[in-house]
Amino acid sequence: MAFAARWDSRSKYLNDIDELIIPFHGTTDKLTDFLDAHIDQRVIVDIQEPWRSFFGVIFTPIGEKYTNVALRLSELNPDMLTDIKNTKIPFFFTEVVVEWEKFHELVEYGVSDIYIGEQLGFELDDVGRAAAHAGIRTRIFPNVAQSARTSTDPLKKFFLRPEDVDLYNRRYISTFEFYIPVGVDLNWDVLYRAYAINKKWTGRLDEIIIGLDSDIDSTFISPYWGSARMICHRKCLKYSDCNICGQLYDLSKSLAAIRVMPKPPVDTKAAAKETMKTIDRKTIDAEEPLDPPIVPNF
Secondary structure (H helix, E strand, O other): OOEEEEEEOOOOOOOOEEEEEEEOOOOOOOHHHHHHHOOOEEEEEEEOOOOOOHHHHHHHHHHHHOOOEEEEEEOOOOOHHHHHHHOOOOOOOEEEOOOOHHHHHHHHHOOOOOEEEEHHHOOHHHHHHHHHHHHHEEEEOOEEEOOOOOOOHHOEEEEOOOOHHHHHHHHOOOOOOEEEEEOOOOOOOOHHHHHHHHHOOOOOOHOOOEOOOOOOOOOHHHOOOHHHHHOOOOOOOOOOOOOHHHHHHHHHHHHHHHOOOOOOOHHHHHHHHHHHHHHHHHHHHHHOOOOOOOOOOO
């Protein structure tokens, strides 16, 4: 699992976060010093204006020396691909991919990473297989509610709760990047603590997720929320009768009303194994039976 954020000197976690994104304005005078100082982190060089002269003169020597660097470009220019590839530095684009044709186009270009969003965020079973086959990394913005229309029901937008990070990481997502809008003076430490350290948010999700116009409180959301959405393929928009998001939301409101927090999902195999241990000990040692483990029914 990797977390990424743009460079912010105020952050307490600059040496802890896995990837640092730094702006590039046309000179590498201090870039090598920065790469040396953050040799154990991946440094994403964000290139807003990809002039061709950059790649041969500036980045080729860096590609020969450093392995902890990648280039992120704001525009897709096929004419520059040869120059970029000759640097031997991994590269990708800022475009968030929401459909399969664009996904395959970027794979053909040879990118190292692809941003996933909107519809593909609900098809992560397929995305994970395709990314593994292509040998690329997948990236998402967990703190942005994404949809093709701003008027889409907030519950049907793609976003990620801190509680679901491990679930998504185990299967589908390589990097969770914190999105900070351009021009917004916002320290990302709160997001890092919520998603990377605590993996929990006790409060309304719209406090940390941009564009989520909803009063949904993460404290009372069922732990099945993430697993239900990650591979649902957004059947609700295909005139299916699936309403799992709405049902879990209604349940969360009911739990919030009586101040009851949902319990985590039960590993039934582990619970059964523990029960068998109890039975085995009773049989072998002829002891009084032990109380079996309590299995939450939720």
